[in-house]
Every structure is written in structure tokens, then in C-alpha cells.
Amino acid sequence: MKTGIYPGCSLTGSARDYNESVFAIAEAFGLEFIQIPDWNCCGATAAHNLNKELSLALPARILAIAEKNGLDEIIVPCAACYSRLVVTQHELKKDPELKNRICEVIEMDYRGTSVILNVIEWIDKYIVPKLEEKIVKPFNYKVACYYGCLLVRPNKILNYDRVEDPQTLDVVMSKLGATAIDYPYKTECCGAGLSISRTDIVSKLSGKIIEDAEHRGADAIVVACPMCHSNLDMRRPDINKYWDTEFKIPVIFVTQAIGLAIGLSPQKVGLRRHFVEVKIS
Amino acid sequence: MTSLIIRAKELLENKTVQVVIGYEAGPTGVARPAFITDPAKAESLIYDERCVQNLAVYLTKREVKNIGKMAIVATLPVMRSIMMLISEQQLFADNIVVLGISADGKLLDIADNKVMQGYIEKSDLSNPEKYKGLLTEFNKLSPEEKFLYWQKELSKCIKCYACRQACPMCYCTRCTVEVNQPQWIPVKANTHGNMEWHILRAMHLAGRCISCGECGRACPVGIPCHLLTMHLTDQVYNYFKVYAGTSEKMSSVLSTYEPNDKESFII
Amino acid sequence: MARIGVFICHCGENISATVDCGKVAETIGKLKHVAYSTEYKYMCSDPGQTLIKDAIKEHKLTGVVVSACSPRMHEPTFRKACAEAGLNPFLCEMANLREHCSWVHEKNELTTQKAIDIVRTQVEKVKLNSALQPIKVPVTKTAMVIGGGIAGIQAALDIANTGHKVVMIERSPSIGGHMSQLSETFPTLDCSQCILTPRMVEVAQHPNITLYTYAEVESVEGFIGNFKVKIRKKAKSLDEKICTGCGLCTTKCPQKKIPNEFEQGMGMRPAIYVPFPQAVPNRPVIDKEHCTYYIKGKCKICEVVCPTKAIRFDQPDEILDLEIGAIVVATGFDIKHADFFPEYGYGKYKDIIDGLQFERMASASGPTSGEIRRPSDGQVPKNIVFIACAGSRDPAKGIAYCSKICCMYTAKHAMLYKHKVHEGRAHVFYMDIRSGGKNYDEFVRRAIEEDHVNYIRGRVSTVFERDGKLIVKGVDTLLGAQPVEIVADMVVLATAGVANAGAEDLAQKLHVSYDQHKFFAEAHPKLKPVETNTAGIFLAGACQNPKDIPDAVSQASGSAVKVAALFSQDMLTREPLVAVVNRYAPPMYSTCVGCFLCQSVCPYQAIEREEFKNREGKVVKTVAKINEGLCQGCGTCVALCRSKSIDLLGYSNNQVHAEVMALLNEY
């Protein structure tokens, strides 16, 4: 079994903290993966908003390279990239002619054989079985697990977890010793792609997500998506301004929580890079 | 076509199938059906413009079926034939691997019948372009001209039944022509009896014909009998908005109905 | 060699006035194989029939053509006469010289010629007729009613009152069905129990009704008038004959924490229990799944306390074999529960309840004694939201249909709430209000106008809990999809009515068809709404589709009449004019190639599969086979069959072909 990783653009930039934590826990658990050589951007929201074919071609190139390098599975920590890759795989499987056309565009053969894993699937498969013996500092906090949109929708295609009130992240967190609260905003949208162009809307939507988590007494919001993280963390000043309040709840990646629980330093899992101070470690 | 050969070889080698039905070049270079059972022989498979025969006709032949699980080089008409044969319980879905060929001659990755169904549904299912014009022209003739035309054409028929043998949908073990209680179709060839035969054949294919044109190609005396079934294919779509061979669950037009089927001639 | 006798009737002057009967008899008499040809004034009279009978014997006739009136009139008469003379009745055909000839044409040569043509055609047909045996079946005059809800109760009482025996089978320990759970009924708001209980008692006491509760249908074989039914009487662990129903056991049972089905899980019951106080029969059963004795092998407290020593722990299930003539299926419906709705919390919020739970809550005999209280904390809700179409008209959830009863009961619920909590606010989210029915729309208007129930047109997107309240998010589509957010204390879902669990299983046992939603299918959507496609099996109530009480009761009475009509006959005779698929010796078996396109044209599901196996037991051929009990002889499959492997007795390919030939050619 050859495992690859597709970090995606944000993990090399604004979500370096996420990247660091993924690699840190992989190292701690002795997990190896190969970065997909010469990967490109998946096109994100921009591509499918403006150009459907492009939005399939960009992920197809990534998948084709992975295939060429004999990767049986690809870990995609970014939920947005995960969604684009799975949707592309689905669309091309459904329509062989479209697949041939896209193969022409990317000038590569593509068969759709690699299995795409999101970060929680990866954790479930490789980390959870060895987790118990590794935990040194149980993560004894009340957490609000925030999945966002793209991990569970479109549910018919992703076929991952249940579409309302998903549970996989809650289960991982409870294995770390955390208490996952009942949280209705799990899959509400944070505003995603409007972060820069309509910061006001993002402030409103992300603010609701933060407000409810705080209101329910959570110590932290746990996420598995760099986009959600940047909206809930980096945009906090805008959010606080919009809501005219001081939300203090930190937003951490599930991989960071795992890292802390197995005794890695806050530094190692990238906590210092957060905008909202994480006091819980 | 290397991708086809590789795939065929792979299927035979890993014993996914026992026979690959495809085309090979005959001694004179004419494409002929090939039944490959030995992976080493997969090299002889070809696919190009010479390959026109509807191979699906072999899927119901006992000699072929007995070899085991089959893979078949399948252009759109073959895929549609397969759907029809599955829907009419002459073929089991898990007994067939489809080596799909796209309209521009490329190997398609048909993982399962659902994918095949998706491909078929997206394709143009109307009659082949080259016959459409002919049908339109023919329809412009007066009834008398049509009647004379078919009389002339059908007077040539020698009742060899090549049209029936070539058709993947004509798989009955006993055909109506072999029934003599009553004698529906006269045994000997004569123009009127020939006409009765061709009407019967076309009616039996109404809603089942997948427009491969094989019947017309097979006719040794050049009767364009495929126009009859193709005309009905047009009409089936015209009235019922369906084309044959689009899913393995479809039931044929003449064995189903909608209460609001429209017609304009019943008083 | 065929020897046909032809009998031309004058029908007084009805035929002979325009048709030269003598000439017809004479011309026909010259035809090959016609052994005897004659005319007579009234063939249907006694002397006329005697003439036929004598000729059959005297001329050793192998076939008879009576040329008279329409076969729709006298075919049975003449076939009977032939049978009395020893000729198979199906070797007799009629030529219609009156309705189709003499009455509609003038007197002239052409009319007589037409008469000759008509008779000749029947002569040619009858030569190809074969002797058929009519299918005669006796009728067992006992009906079985499956299901003891209001529809089953009505059907059983109606049939029993016509003097016929009825066996009623009920799966649960008591009859009464969903109606016994309801608080009050629309549009009159009368108490459901009050009108139902007397009917339940009547069933138990009726001399013609045998009631088996805690019993299920195990298997059904046979056909109309002659069903053989096996019933499984589940062990109640009780000798019902000596139990007095004192109820001591139920109060002493140590196991008391079993969710009460009758209360829709809102109350608890012991392991030995009577489902509700008015239950019929009023005898307890032991729920083996929860009984401490059955689980751990120890306890038996009920046995100890029972004053009549009626407890029987070792009682086995009992299988009863019943002979049944007709079956009424009245198995009712079920509803979806709150856990069916992901967007409303998968049932995890205690204060989101379904309609039946609200009924129990509103019922004076229910778990809250009729007070509307939140299940979570027992508080009276000040703000209540009713969500209509919860699951109904929702193809994404697999339920595309309208459940029909929800609009009305939601209006009723909102009204009952307002009557009980005067200061409370009631909101109803709806898409359309469907209130067709006598006094129905007036009822809904009352809820809106008099009780000030707030109707909002829109579907609720999500409901979640916050600070012990339920946040209901919807829109008002009449205000341009303006967002509406209600902070509610309680939410009632008008969940979809669905087929009962086990409906499909029962349908398959009964061999009746059912739709994609597992509701039983009627034989004809308009003209046979009570019949199924299987003769002798009828439908009553919500097992066909969700329906309200008046509709269920009407249909039940309808099915009872159908049963009574069937039981008015001692013997059923069926014409053997059925389709057959040919059979040949192996390895041919049949010319049928097994495409089974005939299955989809058959309106009666009469076409089955028959497999032929070789010596090793491997299936070598699968062909069609007609079930002659189900086939009604329409012949659509015959005309469809491409290999001409199916034929229709009485209208065979050979016969109809011969008719065409004879009609157009003079022999």
C-alpha cells in the first residue's frame, strides 16, 4: 500500500499550522506518505464558479499524477480540496466520454484507481488503532466539533458520515478524552470563499458558529478544514468587530489536538501561528 | 488499438473472462469476428472503421455462452443490445464485461452496467446519420410509390432469413415463420408472403430495435429491410420518448403502456 | 372426422323476418363436415333444446353451432343443453344472427348472405374447438379478516351480520388499532375511545366471529373460495379460559420499565401486561423478550400471585389450520417517527414528538392524563410548532405521496392544544392545506379563525435545541421566502403515514400486489378499489393508502358486501378460457425462449417462471408458465408472444385464423 498526500495550497501558506500538525503526528505514529510530485492547485471555489471544465481538469491532473506514481490512496487534509478531488473522481467515473475529454486536456491517462481519504478517515484508519497507548495528556476539554460544509456535502457523492449532525470527528475527539458537546452548527457554512470579497458575510456566519459554541460552554472549536480555520481564527478581529464583542474561544485542528494529547509541544503542532490565543495546552 | 489489446489480455490472464469477443483482420484484410480465449492471441484484436458488425448477436449463441464469462468489444449499438438482452433475460449482467468503444473509436472505461447506462443515456440514440436522410426522403413518397417500392424490393427476397440471423434481438429458438398451426407466413418465397414476413419482423422489433442496421447489411439481395425497423425506432421515440437498450431494467414499448399515450387515429 | 350440427333459430320472427333461415340452413348443410343442419322457431325453448340434444345423440355430433341471438344472452343455455346430451359444452358456439344481423339490416339477399357467412365462420371455428373442463370450485363460507383496527372491526361485524362466519386475526394482544390511541377525532371532536369501544366488545361477543389476538398469518395457499390458511397463535403464556382478567399479575410484575407501545413509548408497562384498560380481550400476555423469567430463568411472581393459576410458562406457539373462503386485509398503517428526520435531530430531542405521541398526550387516559406537557421536563409548552408534511411529499426521503390525514389532524392538534393551553401560541408550518371532506375545511378554518392558530406557509429546514428551547428555522414563502425563526417549547411532526412493517411479507404470503411503498394495490383504481388482483382477497382501510376513519369504515363495509356476495354462491364456476404456454418433450421443453415480456403485459401476475433441470439438477431452461387460477383469459400475452408459444383456450391462434379465413372465403 503506497500512501500519498495532497497538501493543497493553503497548507503551504495560511494553514502552515495545520500542515505542521499533520506531519508531526504522522511522524509520531511512524506513518509515511509521499507528497504527490509537482502537484497543482485544485481550483477551489473559483474554478467551479467560473469554468466547469477547468474545475474538473485541475483535480484530474493531481489524481493522474498520483496514479502514475502508483499511489493507492491519497490523504487530503484540506476539506475543500478533498471535496473537489472526490467530486471530480465521481464525475469522471460517471461519464467515460467526459473522462476521455479531460484526459486530453491534462495530456495524461487517468483511470480513477486511487482512494481519496479525508483527514478523519486517515486518522480513523492509521492513528485511532494505536491512539490509546500513545495518549499521555488526555484532552480533557469540552469541544465543539465543527465539520463545515465540504466534509459531508454533497453527501450522495462523498458518502462520508451522516449529512446532519455528523459523528466521526466527535468520536475521534472523545477517544482523546474530550467531551464533544451537542452542537447544531456542525455543518453550517462559515462563509468560505467569500472571506476576502465579502468579509462582512463571513463575519456574520462565522460569528454565529463561534457564538453558539461559546454559549454552550465549549473550551475550543475543533476543525478539520483550513478554510474554516482561517475564517474562524484569522478573521476573528473582523468577527468581533461585526458582533461588537470579544469572542475568545480558540479554534484548533483535530491533528493539533491529537498532537497535544500524545505529548507533542504546542510549538511542534503550530499553535503559535494562531491568531486567537490557545490557552488550553 | 493497444489499450484494447492490453485490457483484453489482462481480462483473459487474470481469468476474469474466458472469452473476448472482438474483431480481427481476416486473410483479405476484412474485419471478422474473433473469439479470443488465449491471452497470447489477444494481439490479433483490431478496432477501426472496418469493424461494423454488431457482435452482440453472439452473446446468445450457445457455443459462445458455453465457453464461460464473456468480454465483448462494444460500440454503442452493442452496448444497447447488451442492455436489451439483459432486460429480456437472455444474458446475465454478471456474465459480461464490456470493452466499450466511444464514437471516435477510443476505449472507454466501462466499470459496470451503471456506467454503461450513463454512457448510453448521454449518447445520441437516434438512427445513424447516414440513414436519417434516406428515411426522410423515403417518407416524402406517396403511398402508392411506397407500396410499389416495397413490392419491387420484397419480390427479391429469397427467405434466407439472414436478416433474422444477424439481428441480436432475434434470438427466439422458434420463430413465428416456423409455426404452421396456423401457417402465419407462407413457407415459399412470394412477394406478398415476403412482405408479411418483413412486417412481422419489424413489428417484433418495434421498441426493441437498437438501430445497428445489421439486418440490412446482412441481406444478400440488398433489400433495405433495416429501414423498416429504423422507421419504427423513430416512431417509438416520437410517440413514447424512449429508445431501446438504455437500461438493463427497461421493458419494451409494446409490453408496457402509459394511460395517456397519445394517438390521433382512434375514433 | 368432425361432425358439426347447425341449428338456425327464427327467434319467432326476430330473425326470420329479414333472414331467409331456410336458405341459411340449406347452404350450411352442404358444407364439408356439417352432419346436420336445421331450423326452428325458438331454439331456446324446451322443444328447441330437445331438438339439439336429440341431434347430438342421433348424428353423433362433435360440435354444435346455434345460430340465434347474441352469445352474451344464451350461450350458457345452449352449452348446458349440449352438456346434458353428453357433448362437452365448450364444443358449442353461437352465431349471432339477431343482434348483429337480422335486427340491424333490411330484408334482402345481402342480409341472408351475411347470415350464411356468420354461421360458416362459427362452423369453421367450432371444428377447432377442444373439449374443456370448466373450473368448478366450492366456496368455504368463512371469511378471514386480517387486522383488528377500525376497518377490520367494521368488515368483520358487517360480514358476521350477514350470517357468515368470520375469523379475525390481530397481531397485537388487543384489537382496536390506531383508533384506540386517538384522543378526539376530526371534524367533530368526539372521543375516539367512546365510539370505538362498543364496537370492540361487539366483535368479542358476536356468535359468528372467532377472534385470535396475538396471532399472525403464517401462510396462505389456494384460491378464491378455497384458501388454506395457517395461523400462528403466539404463546401468551396464559390459559385464557381460566384467567379472569383481574390484573393482579400486572401490578406485581417486578419488571416495570418497558416502553409502552400503546403510549408510543411515553409511558412504561410491565412484562406481563394488558395494552390498555379497554383492551379486548381483557387478558394479559407475557412479553417474553422482557420477562425476567424468560431471560434469567427465575422470577415467576405472576404465577405465584395468580388467584386462578392461569400462568403457563411452557405454553408453545400454536399453529391453526383454517379453511377460508374470502380474505379481507385490514392491516392498517404506521407512521414515521422523529428519528427518521436528520434535520430535526434524528429523534434525539425529547420535545420533538410525532402525531401519535401527541394523541396520547391529549388523551384523557394517556400518560399525562390529557395535559399537554413537554416530555423532557413536564412543563406546559407556551409556544408549540406543528410541522406538516414531515416526510410526506418528500421524494428525497423516499415518500413522494401525500399522507392525506395530516392536514386534518394537525389542525385538530393545534386546536386541542389551544383548548387546553389558552395562553399558548400554536404555529403550523404547512405547504398546502388539503381538507377535502365533509365539514373538513370548515374545521381547519375554525382552527385559524377561532383558535388563532398561526399558519405559516413553508417547510422547516432544521430544528435544534438551545437553552432547553427548540429553535425552529423556516421561511414564510408567502412573504418572498422571508426567514422565520421560532423559539418553541415543543415541536410536533405530522410524520408520513407508511405501510405497516410486515406488509410486504404479508402481501407475498397472500400473493396480492403492492405498490412501491408497500401499500396493498387495488385491482382497479376506480372501479375495483376494494378488490385486489387476486380473486377472493379484498382490502379495507389504511393498508391500501393512508386514510381517515370515515374512509376506512366505508371501504370496510364495501369489502364486507363483496365477501357476502361471494358467499351467496355454493359453487363457483370459472370458464376455462385461460392462456397456456406450450410444452414439448426435452430437450425442447417449450418453444418459449424466456424473455418474459409477457409478464409485464399480464394484468393479473398470472405468468410465472418454470425452470427445467437436467439430471445434475442444473437449470437448463427457464420458460413462462400460466397460473390458470389467476389467468382471466384476456389473451394480451398471446398476441404479444413473438415465438407464438402462448395460446388462449377458446380463442386459439388456429381458431381466430380459421374465423378470418372462413368469413372472407366461401367454401
Added chain:
Amino acid sequence: MSDFEPKVVAFVCNWCTYAGADLTGTSRIKYASNVKIIRFPCTGRIDFMLLLKAFANGADGIIVSGCHPNDCHYTSGNFHAKRRWIMFKELMDFMGVDMNRVTFSWVSAAEGAKWADVVNTTVTKIRELGPYVSYKELVNKSVEEEVKND
């Protein structure tokens, strides 16, 4: 053509049109005597080949009639028949067989008058069209072909 008496065959179902024609009789409504009826249980039973056989044996016109849609005694036989006739008619038109000579109709058991009307209209039309000469010639020619080939 005044002495031309068309031969018309009617293929009808037992439950609607046959009963409707009975009612025509009971109502004593007169109609042309050129039509002779063959009874079928249902229009679904009518084989299209029989229509060809009728023409081949000298019929100048044909009537096919059954229950109105939704009235079929067997629920759906007429619906199947309707589809079959749509296809058959299209094929015949395509081959130049004269479908003006075939009347398709729905006549219920209560429509005695309609039956008389259907018959009269058909017979009048066939009278105008004359004998089906071209089809008869085809059949005669075919008989000769067979004799010649023997």
C-alpha cells in the same frame, strides 16, 4: 362502382364493442350489412397478423374496436393494443399499405348508436375508395409466383 359491395371485417372485444353492437341490435338501429364481426376477449388479444390475413383474403376494409381507455375489462389490454396499433399503423403507412381502409375505434357497451355510425362511416369510405385492387393484385401475383416456382 355502384354494384361494389365492400367486404369489411370487424375485430372487436367481447366486453365493450361486441356488447355495444348487441345494443345496436336491441335498439334496432340499421347499418350497412357489409361488416362481419369476429369476437375476441379483448383488443389485447388481436394479433396484427390477422389484419394482414384479412386483406390477403379479400377484405376491402377492417374495423378494430374495443373498450375506451380506462374501461378495459382486463384493466390494461386496450392500452397495450393502442400501442400496438400506433406502431402497426406507422409501419403500414411507411410501406404504403392503405390505412384509410382500417378504422380503429373505442365503442363501449353503451354506445349502440356509435357502433352503427362507425360501421356506416367505414363502409361509405370504402365504397369511395373502391375495392382494394392493389393489394388483391399483389396477392394474385404472389400466387402466380409460387405456381411458377413450383
Added chain:
Amino acid sequence: MSHSEHHTERNSLAYSIEKNVEVYTQKCYQCGKCSAGCPVAEDMDFPPSMIMRLLQTEDLANDDKILRSHSIWLCVTCEMCLSRCPMEIDIPSMMDYLRQRSRSEKKVNKKAKNIIAFHKAFLNSIKYTGRLFELGLILDYKRQSLNLMQDVALAPKMISRGKLHFIPFIIKGKNQMARIFKKTSN
């Protein structure tokens, strides 16, 4: 396939939506569940259910309203509408199509210019380098949107946390990327 035949208005937007993305607008029965769950509905000029209704009219004036609407650009493709729609109408795919139509017909709502500027800047960034260059994206977006002062406070904080690079990473297959963009440009 057969649905299309029933359209009275062959040039209606509903018809082309059906042809291009296989979304059947007539399936919508206006329950409003999409609008009720839509996170941005209250900022929209037409909430999703209203868009559906406008399409159903097959009135060219209404089609025009849609293509000129702000709504189609505010849609964040969170897919909530689709996941809760009782009729399983793929509104997100339809929105993608409407955006593309709105641009090709030059009917883009003025209020949406920032949103499009951002999308364009995003694609520009990856067109030449293969990967997203966040600083470049922000600068390009500012150039296109003329929102020069936006997020000036954010950049220094990002830099101090190592979240912003100054030099773009250029992938080896950058020529191939250019060809992908070219081939898919129509």
C-alpha cells in the same frame, strides 16, 4: 430526455439549465426549505426558492432578473439546499451554470464585482504558477477590486506567523497548466 420536449419557451433559462446541468426546475414545489437553510439567504435579493420560482415562469424578463441578480454570486456552494431539498434539486450546480451564463451574457450584478474579482484573481494566480500564491492573490484582488485598504492589518500578522510567502512557488508543469487553462477556456 423527455422533459425538454414540454418546454414552451425553448430559449428560456429553465430550458438551458435542463439541457446543460440536468436540473429540472419544474420539480420545485416551493416549500422554501432551501431558503430556510441557506446561510446567505437574508443577504440575497432572491433567496434560492425565489430563483426557482422565477425560472419556472419561463418569462424572459424574469430570466434576466436572475442573471442580473446578486444572489447567484452570494451563493457559497455550501450545498445545504441540495442536502435538504425534498425533490433533490441540484441548486448548487444550477448556480454554477447561472454564474457562467451571467458572465457570458455580461449581466453580472454590480454588487458582485468584488466576488468575481476575487475568483479571477484566484485563477490568475494558479494559471501562471500552478499553485495559489496568497500574497499575489491579495494584491491582484486589490488591483481588480480597487479595495486597496482592505485587510492591511491582516498581512503583517500573517507574516509574523509565517503564513504569508513573498515569492511564489512555481510548479514544473507550469506550461502544462497554461495549456489546461487554454483548452478549457471556452
